[in-house]
Amino acid sequence: MFFNKLSQMMTSGTIVNLNVHSQNGMMTVSVFPKVKGLKDEAKNHLQPIILKGTAEELDAGFFDTVGQPVQKALGLLSGMKTFEEALARVEAEKQETKEQKRVADKQADERKAKYEKLIARAETQEKEGKNDEALQSLREARTMADGENIAKTDALIETVKAKCLQGSISIF
Numbered sequence: 001m002f003f004n005k006l007s008q009m010m011t012s013g014t015i016v017n018l019n020v021h022s023q024n025g026m027m028t029v030s031v032f033p034k035v036k037g038l039k040d041e042a043k044n045h046l047q048p049i050i051l052k053g054t055a056e057e058l059d060a061g062f063f064d065t066v067g068q069p070v071q072k073a074l075g076l077l078s079g080m081k082t083f084e085e086a087l088a089r090v091e092a093e094k095q096e097t098k099e100q101k102r103v104a105d106k107q108a109d110e111r112k113a114k115y116e117k118l119i120a121r122a123e124t125q126e127k128e129g130k131n132d133e134a135l136q137s138l139r140e141a142r143t144m145a146d147g148e149n150i151a152k153t154d155a156l157i158e159t160v161k162a163k164c165l166q167g168s169i170s171i172f
Helices: 002-009 041-045 055-127 131-144 148-165
Strands: 014-023 026-035 049-053
Touching: 002 055, 014 055, 026 055, 041 055, 049 055, 055 131, 055 148, 131 148
Parallel strands: none
Antiparallel strands: 014 026, 026 049
């Protein structure tokens, strides 16, 4: 019967420590509820429930005396545990978002570097008179372009296309 009543007060992950001391026919029982894995320092400020009396007195009124305070303490501790778990989820999501941003920034930097390399190659090819190769490099750069670089690259492509067409059209 004792353990049935005790188990009714507890939920999953909760612990109730009982310390019993007997001296000269009197007993002192200390009841201290805990929640497994709780990190909040507030848990350290809870005071144990202490009962003193003969074995018969404690048998008669133990659960009536400790039931409500233990349930309140366990409810408070469970609420702290729920809060800690929610906070941990928020922190994990925050870290995941930071990681996603870091990856996206890295990819954007890589695209920009590839774009700039292709543009530089196209400019060199154009200066060397290799307009067909320059046009191919610009088209490849266009796939890496973003924002205002799209329009800039399109303009460069049109300029190089015009150079490619110069001298290749003959009118008879």
